[in-house]
Amino acid sequence: MTTSTALVTFTGVQKTYDGRIxxxxxxxxxIQKGEFLSLLGPSGSGKTTTLMMLAGFESPTAGEISLDGVPITRTPPHKRNFGMVFQNYALFPHMTVADNIGYPLTVRKLGKSEREDKVKRALDMVQMGHMGDRYPGQLSGGQQQRVALARALVFDxxxxxMDEPLGALDKQLREHMQLELKALHRRLGVTFVYVTHDQSEALTMSDRVAVFSEGVIQQIxxxxxxxxxxxxxxxxxxxxDNSVLDGKxxxxxxxxxxxxxxxGTRLTGINVNKANTGDSVQCSVRPERIGLAASGGATNHLSAKVTDVIYFGDHLRLRCQTSDxxxxxxxxPLQYAGQLREGATVNLHVPTEHLRIYR
Incomplete structure (x- = not known):
């Protein structure tokens, strides 16, 4: 028998709300012990339903969920001992920050001194040690989110x-909190499962990402x-980002x-899904993998017309049109700033190893 480091295992899990779809x-x-796993996908892809089944707020229609090898499919949420952080924070407005964080410990009937020690440690963990006496209404959105996180972590x-926990924050604060969460995860070594529809957020924070579409993991x-x-x-x-070319x-x-x-341009690339001669395919390449080349008919070159040059601060973005x-x-890179104009014709080079071809 092989030993697994999996903390959570989903086996043949299905969920339907109407008996049909x-x-x-x-x-x-x-889900491995100690990893930061993000469930990524568009609305309706099944990622939040998966998280809710893991939390115990939804029951699978079929299949089994196990924790450390023990089935928990019929275990109620409060007995699963999981921390939860939602987008709306769900803090009690009439309770201080310290009391909000200590609430899960009160429910678990911990003694006062132990409770106070754990609350202090959780406040320090999210760098809010001096704010225990404040009320949620006196905090910014980012501070409220930290309190919600501390409350989820306080009982170890x-x-x-986490279900889209940074969705309500502005861009700069959201990016700052992403780095904080990643650092916190690294320090604590607790297993994080994070739902988001924001792919840059998933890439920034996670060890692994599971991409959902239509109720199925497309890639993990x-x-x-x-x-x-x-x-x-x-x-x-x-x-x-993805640049796409259609061909046969x-x-x-x-x-x-x-x-x-x-x-008539010919390109060679990686045959990802084993396309056959005559198949209509989509050629996909990341924009940063496309280079400018001297004109000439070398391998994997194509001619394009520049329709726009956009300055992004740390790079230039060209929008280019090729026939049909x-x-x-x-x-x-910025070294090309000022050298390219709208309407110019450029010769693009797409490296074979970065051109992926899909049926």
Whole structure:
């Protein structure tokens, strides 16, 4: 028998609300001890339902959820000993910050001195040690979110579940809190399961990301693999920026294939889904992987017209048009600032190893 480090295991889990449409279908997932796992996907993809089944607020229609090898599918939420953080914070307005954080300990009937010690430690953990006497109404959104996080951590849970907890914060604060959460996770070593529809948030914080669509995990991988090697069109388009070219396979050999675009341009790339000669395919490349090249008919070059040059502060973004194709996005270093103008014709190079071809 193989030993697993999985803390949580979903086996054949399904969920339907109306008996017809499966919101989650045949979910098999292992959540490892101590990892930061994000469940990423658009609205209605099944990610929040998965989290709610893990929390115990929803029951699976079929399948089993286990914690450390013990089934918990029929265990009520309050007996699962999980910390929860929601987008709306759910703080008690009439209670001080310290009392809000201490509430789970009061419910668990801990003694006063032990409770006070744990609350102090949790306040320090989220860098709010001096704010225990304040009320939620006196705090900013970011501070309220820290209190909600401290409350979820105060009773030393095995698992902390978060449902879009930073969604209500402004961009700068959200980005700051992402880094804080990641650092906190690293310090504590607690298992975090985090639901978001924001792909940059998932990439910034997670050890692994599970990408959901239509109730199915499309891909689950460490963030670099997810970004560099998407397994299908959906993941390629949903995670990160993506430039797309349509064409037909003219030659397939091993892991690579050659694609001819509508204007006759030929490109070679990675044959991800084993497309065959004659198949209509989509060629996908990250904008930062496309380079400018001297004109000439070298391998994997295509000619394009610049329709816009956008200055992003840390890079330039070109919007380019090639014949009968969707608009291409190209990301360039700032050394090209001032050299490229709208209307210019450029020669683009797409490296074979970064061009992924999907059926």
């Amino acid at each position: 499966l919101v989650v279908r045949d979910l098999n997932l292992e 849970p095995q698992l902390v579940l 991988d460490p963030v670099d693999r997810l970004y560099e090697t998407p397994v299908n069109r959906f993941v390629a388009s949903f995670v990160g 396979v003219t030659q397939a050999s091993g892991d690579q294939c050659e694609v001819t675009l509508t204007d 194709q969707p608009e291409l996005s190209v990301k360039l």
